[in-house]
Each structure stands twice: as structure tokens, then as C-alpha cells.
Amino acid sequence: MTFPILSLMIWLPLLGAVLLYIPQGSPAAAARTARWIALWTSLIVLVLAIVMLIGFNPHIHGFQFNETAAWIPQFHIAYRLGIDGISLFFIVLSALLTPIVILASWRETRRVRDYMAAFLLLETMTVGMFSALDFLMFYIFFEGVLIPMYLIIGVWGGERRIHAAIKFFVFTLAGSLPMLLALVWMWHHAGTTDMITLMHTPIPPHIQDWLFLAFLASFGVKAAVWPLHTWLPDAYGEAPLPGTIMLAAVLSKMGAYGFLRFSLPMLPDAAQYFAPLMFALGIMGVIYISFAALAQTDMKRMIAYSSVAHMGLIVVGIFTFTVIGIEGALFQMVSHGLVIAALFLCVGILLARGHSLRLDQLGGLAVRMPVFASFLMLFVMANVGLPGTSGFVGEILVMVGAIQINFWVAILTGTGMILSVMYMLVMVRRVLFDQARSVANAIITDLTGKEWLMLAPLAVLVIALGFVPSGLTYAFHNAVTDLVHAHVAALQQQATLAMARP
Numbered sequence: 117m118t119f120p121i122l123s124l125m126i127w128l129p130l131l132g133a134v135l136l137y138i139p140q141g142s143p144a145a146a147a148r149t150a151r152w153i154a155l156w157t158s159l160i161v162l163v164l165a166i167v168m169l170i171g172f173n174p175h176i177h178g179f180q181f182n183e184t185a186a187w188i189p190q191f192h193i194a195y196r197l198g199i200d201g202i203s204l205f206f207i208v209l210s211a212l213l214t215p216i217v218i219l220a221s222w223r224e225t226r227r228v229r230d231y232m233a234a235f236l237l238l239e240t241m242t243v244g245m246f247s248a249l250d251f252l253m254f255y256i257f258f259e260g261v262l263i264p265m266y267l268i269i270g271v272w273g274g275e276r277r278i279h280a281a282i283k284f285f286v287f288t289l290a291g292s293l294p295m296l297l298a299l300v301w302m303w304h305h306a307g308t309t310d311m312i313t314l315m316h317t318p319i320p321p322h323i324q325d326w327l328f329l330a331f332l333a334s335f336g337v338k339a340a341v342w343p344l345h346t347w348l349p350d351a352y353g354e355a356p357l358p359g360t361i362m363l364a365a366v367l368s369k370m371g372a373y374g375f376l377r378f379s380l381p382m383l384p385d386a387a388q389y390f391a392p393l394m395f396a397l398g399i400m401g402v403i404y405i406s407f408a409a410l411a412q413t414d415m416k417r418m419i420a421y422s423s424v425a426h427m428g429l430i431v432v433g434i435f436t437f438t439v440i441g442i443e444g445a446l447f448q449m450v451s452h453g454l455v456i457a458a459l460f461l462c463v464g465i466l467l468a469r470g471h472s473l474r475l476d477q478l479g480g481l482a483v484r485m486p487v488f489a490s491f492l493m494l495f496v497m498a499n500v501g502l503p504g505t506s507g508f509v510g511e512i513l514v515m516v517g518a519i520q521i522n523f524w525v526a527i528l529t530g531t532g533m534i535l536s537v538m539y540m541l542v543m544v545r546r547v548l549f550d551q552a553r554s555v556a557n558a559i560i561t562d563l564t565g566k567e568w569l570m571l572a573p574l575a576v577l578v579i580a581l582g583f584v585p586s587g588l589t590y591a592f593h594n595a596v597t598d599l600v601h602a603h604v605a606a607l608q609q610q611a612t613l614a615m616a617r618p
Contacts, residue, residue: 121171122181122197125164125211126244129236132157136229136236147228151218154232158215161239165211172204174591177598179249179312187250192308196249201592202376202446202599203246209453210242210366216457216570217358220464224272224356231272234264235358242366246373251299251309258334258374259292261367268359269351280354287347291337294330301327302382314382315602321385328386331379339371340424341431342401352420357464360416364423364460365453372430372449376442380434381599384606387435394435399528401428406535410542415466415473418543419459422499425532426452432529433514437603441517442596447588448510451498451581455507458495458574462488465567469560475543479550484560489548491563491571496544498578500536506581 135153140146172180179198187195199207217235224231238261245257262285270281303309306317319327336344348368352360380387402425409421426448433445463473465488471478482489498505501512511533519526563571581587 118181118183120183121164121168122183122199122243122247125161125168125207126197126240126247128161128164129157129214129239129243133233133236133240136233147225150229150232151222154218154236155215157236158211158218158239161243162211162215165208168199169204169208172199172201172591174201174594177594182249192310193252194250194310196253196310197247198249199247201595203373204591205446205450205588206246206366206369206373207243209369209450210239210246212573213361213365213453213457214239216461216574217361219566219570220361220461221356221358222566223468226272230267234267235362238264238268238362242370245370249311251302251311251314253309254311254377255292255296255299258338258370259289261370262288265359265363265367268362269355272356272359273354275354276350277354280350283347284351287337287344291344292334295334298327298330311377317382319383324383324386325389328379328383328390331374331383332390335371335374335379336397337371338367338374339427339431340368340401341371341397342404342424342428343397345401345405345424345427348424349417349420352423353414353417357460357467360420361457361460364420365457368423368427369449369453372427372434372445375431375434376446376599380437380603384603387603388437388607391435391437394431395522395525398428398431398435399525401425401431402529402532403535406532406539410535410539412539413475415475415478415543415547416460416463418475418539419456419463422459422536422540423452423456425536426456426499429511429514429529429532432518432525433510436514436517436521437600438517438520439593439596439600440513441520442600443589443592444510444513444515444517446592446596447506447513447581447585450588451506451510451578454574454577454581455495455498458491458571458578459499461567461570461574462492462495465563475546478547480548482548485562487562491575492548493544494575494578496540498582500540501533504579504582506578506585508582509585 132153136150140149168181179200182198185195187193214235218232221231241257241260245254248254248257266281266285269284270277273280302314305319306314340348351363355363405421405425405428409418409425412418412421430445430448433441433448436442466473498507501507515526515530518529
């Protein structure tokens with residue numbers, strides 16, 4: 117029996133959340149203990165993720181660290197876990213960012229135990245979703261994310277937190293209901309919820325179209341694909357900064373991961389048929405949302421819209437059905453997770469010092485906070501795809517994949533790089549280099565040791581992946597190649613069957 121490292125990573129945060137509620141004396145002592153339990157629990161999960169990363173063999177085709185146990189055998193439902201190169205780095209990203217957001221939440225004083233428990237529960241759900249190999253387990257974890265995130269937004273968010281939390285919950289739950297119907301049909305059709313079996317189970321093309329649209333409704337909302345993104349600005353804007361980080365860096369990737377895990381391998385004909393639609397939605401997301409970002413007057417909302425625009429680029433890369441395009445989308449997802457988390461951490465640093473986030477009330481921070489300004493510039497440059505940063509690698513791979521499919525798709529997608537330079541440099545100029553404005557009540561100090569601890573690892577990874585992209589591509593190359601080959605083979609088989617019909 118293999119060491120159950122995935123199960124440990126999934127259920128350890130849940131155990132930590134339970135431990136938070138053991139009586140611990142006065143409210144102040146309980147809050148202090150809760151912070152440390154949450155931090156140490158997340159750090160142990162991070163160590164396990166690093167061990168898993170080291171033990172992952174990129175030369176093996178298929179899934180690794182597999183775990184299987186009987187669950188509901190009469191209905192052919194089992195507890196199935198495993199990872200491949202596609203899911204590996206999303207688990208590592210979740211494990212890396214959870215202790216960072218807990219550190220970023222250190223000053224939270226309202227219902228601290230509940231707050232920390234919500235983030236640990238969120239980690240259980242995200243790691244479980246990325247490692248599930250049973251469709252029903254995937255759905256449970258996929259929907260389970262709603263519970264802690266709804267509480268994080270609704271309890272600890274801003275003034276309009278209730279509206280934002282309800283909108284987030286309704287959009288994502290409503291979008292997932294069609295996926296539940298698709299799950300039931302596929303379960304009935306294949307007689308199992310084993311995702312690996314479903315990947316090799318032929319589905320009639322006319323049924324694939326309806327299943328694809330059902331998945332699009334669910335994964336499109338999670339990935340904030342235009343025009344299903346309208347819940348996102350409110351959720352990003354009203355959520356507390358740690359919640360915004362997890363929304364942008366991890367939860368938005370769940371939708372794109374769903375396309376890669378379900379839509380492409382299980383519904384090849386429908387994916388090919390709807391590829392022009394997905395290109396159109398991705399391009400509209402890149403262009404329209406970039407102009408929306410340019411119109412923002414609040415630093416946090418500008419970064420939030422930037423995050424949505426990058427998801428459009430990722431959608432285009434996925435539906436090129438090329439190895440280089442999909443690898444670019446995967447690389448961009450991981451890079452975007454690191455960069456957007458760092459940018460929101462920079463926003464949190466300004467808020468902690470009493471700075472307004474209105475761009476017309478900021479300015480002069482390059483002189484007053486030079487170390488902070490250096491970090492912010494690095495992450496902004498990565499966000500716009502500057503060579504030497506991780507952002508450049510993902511974008512250029514997607515562009516190369518897109519140009520193999522259609523020249524105009526590549527050109528229109530590439531406009532996002534130009535537009536991102538425009539709005540991000542507008543933000544940098546106003547925040548760092550314009551004349552200082554409303555700073556009378558702000559604390560003008562540079563980064564503290566804890567803030568260094570949060571930003572420095574992200575900066576190192578952004579630069580390292582920019583210069584050594586094979587640090588990521590080595591792991592998911594085989595998985596992506598297998599995915600593309602299986603997709604092409606399924607299309608060829610369907611074409612052969614169609615020609616053979618009288």
C-alpha cells in the first residue's frame with residue numbers, strides 16, 4: 117500500500133479546523149492559539165506538497181500517488197485519488213498560498229477561530245478537488261468550496277459583503293446544477309463515476325454538445341469566462357484580502373482545470389465543435405475586461421479585472437488543442453496564481469498602513485516605501501508579461517499555440533498584452549511616482565519582516581520560472597501530450613465511423 121499523502125493533504129486541514137474549537141481559555145488566548153494551529157497545519161501540508169513534488173516522476177504516463185477505497189460499491193462509486201502533471205502544481209499552489217494568506221490574516225480580530233477554520237476548510241476542498249478521480253467526489257469538493265468562501269466574504273468582507281456573498285453563491289451554485297445533471301447522465305451511461313473510465317467511454321456526438329454546454333455553465337462561472345464573470349468584481353472587491361487572494365489565485369483555476377479534465381478528454385467532438393465559441397469568449401474577455409480595468413479608479417478593483425482578463429488568455433490556450441498552447445495555459449495558470457496573489461498582498465500592505473486604495477489619493481510611494489515599490493514593480497512586470505518573468509513564458513506559449521490554429525485568434529488574443537501594459541503602468545505611475553496626495557493618516561513605513569516573508573518566496577518563484585520554465589513544463593509535458601493525442605485519436609475515430617455509415 118502506498119503512503120496516503122494525498123489523503124493526508126486533504127484531511128489534515130479539516131482536522132486542524134476541528135482542533136481550533138477545543139476550549140483554550142480566554143478569547144484572546146483562543147484567538148492566538150487558533151492562529152498558530154492554522155499556520156502550523158498549513159505549513160505541514162506545504163511540506164507534504166513539496167515531498168509529493170519531489171517524488172513525482174514526470175516520465176510516468178497516467179496518474180500517480182493513487183489511492184482507492186470502497187465507498188458506495190453498489191453504485192460503483194469509490195474513494196479515488198491521484199494526480200498527474202496537470203493537477204500537480206495546482207495542489208502545490210494551494211498548499212503554498214494557504215500559509216501566506218494565514219500570515220496575511222494575522223491581525224484579524226473578529227471571530228478568529230471561525231476565520232482560520234474557513235481557510236483550512238477551503239484548503240481541504242481545493243486539494244480534494246484537484247486530486248479527485250471520482251466524478252462524485254470531484255463534484256462534492258467543487259461545490260464544497262462555496263461554503264468557506266461564502267462565509268469569508270459574507271462575514272469578514274466589506275460594506276456590501278452580503279450582496280457580494282449571495283451573488284457569488286447564487287452564480288456558482290446555479291452554474292453547477294447543469295454539471296450535476298451531466299454527471300447523472302454520464303453515470304447512467306457508463307455505469308460508473310470513475311473519471312479515468314469516463315475518459316475512455318464513447319459518448320454520442322449529439323449528446324456531447326449538451327454535456328459540453330452543461331460543463332461550460334459550471335466551469336465558465338468558476339473561471340470567470342466572459343460574460344459569466346459579473347459576480348467576480350463584487351466578490352473580489354468586498355472579500356477580505358486573504359479571501360480575494362484565494363479567489364483569484366486558486367478558485368478561478370478550478371474552472372480552467374475542469375475544462376482540461378472533463379471537456380477535452382471526455383467530450384472531444386463537442387470541444388472541437390465549440391472551440392470557435394470558446395475563442396470568441398476568451399478574446400472578448402481579454403479585450404473587454406482590459407478596457408474595464410483601464411476605467412477603474414480603485415487599485416484593488418483594477419487588479420481584480422486584470423485577473424479576469426488573464427483568464428480569457430488561458431481559455432484560448434486550452435482550446436487550441438495543441439501541446440504548446442495547453443502547456444502555455446497551464447504555465448499561465450500557475451504564474452497568474454503567484455503574481456495575482458502577490459499583487460493583492462501589496463494591496464493589503466497599503467491597507468494595513470491606512471492608505472486609501474483610490475488611485476487619485478495615492479502617489480509618491482517609490483520614495484517613501486522603496487522596497488515595497490520594488491516588489492510591486494516586479495509583480496506588475498510579471499503581470500504584463502515582461503521577458504525574464506513567469507508571466508512572459510505562459511503568454512508567449514499560448515500565442516504560439518494560437519497562431520498554429522488561426523492567425524487572427526493569435527493577434528486578437530495578443531492585444532491583451534498591450535492593454536495590460538496600459539492599465540498596469542497607469543496604476544504604477546499613480547501609486548508610486550505621482551506626487552503624494554492624501555497620506556496624512558497613513559503610516560509611512562516600508563516592509564516588515566512578516567511582509568518580506570510573504571512576498572519574497574513569490575518573487576523568487578516568479579523570477580526563477582521566468583528564466584527556467586522547464587521547472588514547470590517538465591512535469592506536465594507528458595500529461596498534456598497524452599491529452600492532445602487522445603483528443604486527436606477520438607476525432608479520427610469518430611470521422612472513420614461517420615464515413616462508414618451508409
